[in-house]
Amino acid sequence: MNSSTGEVFCTRPLDRESPSSASFLLSVIARDADRPRMTAEAALLVHVDDENDNAPEFEEGNELSVAEDAEVGHLVGVVKAKDADEGENGRVT
Ligand SMILES: [Ca+2]
Numbered sequence: 001m002n003s004s005t006g007e008v009f010c011t012r013p014l015d016r017e018s019p020s021s022a023s024f025l026l027s028v029i030a031r032d033a034d035r036p037r038m039t040a041e042a043a044l045l046v047h048v049d050d051e052n053d054n055a056p057e058f059e060e061g062n063e064l065s066v067a068e069d070a071e072v073g074h075l076v077g078v079v080k081a082k083d084a085d086e087g088e089n090g091r092v093t
Pocket residue numbers: 052053054055056083084085089090091
């Protein structure tokens with residue numbers, strides 16, 4: 001944080017999917033320059049918005065078998081995939 005302007009900057013790359021990088025709680029203090037010096041303190045919570053930076057991944061172990069005489073419409077199995085992103089960015093179809 002720039003102590004003169006109050007501008008808050010990133011100091012390292014962010015990754016919303018990392019538990020330690022989804023949000024940041026900062027403590028900020030404002031001080032005046034007169035005597036007696038007066039201060040105010042506040043908590044600043046910064047949320048990291050999601051970007052669609054993860055591709056879907058198939059879950060391991062997807063191997064299916066079906067009988068040769070299975071009827072048309074027979075459910076062979078379910079293929080599952082997941083995506084680490086949030087909301088629509090992580091919705092797999
Ligand atoms: Ca995604």
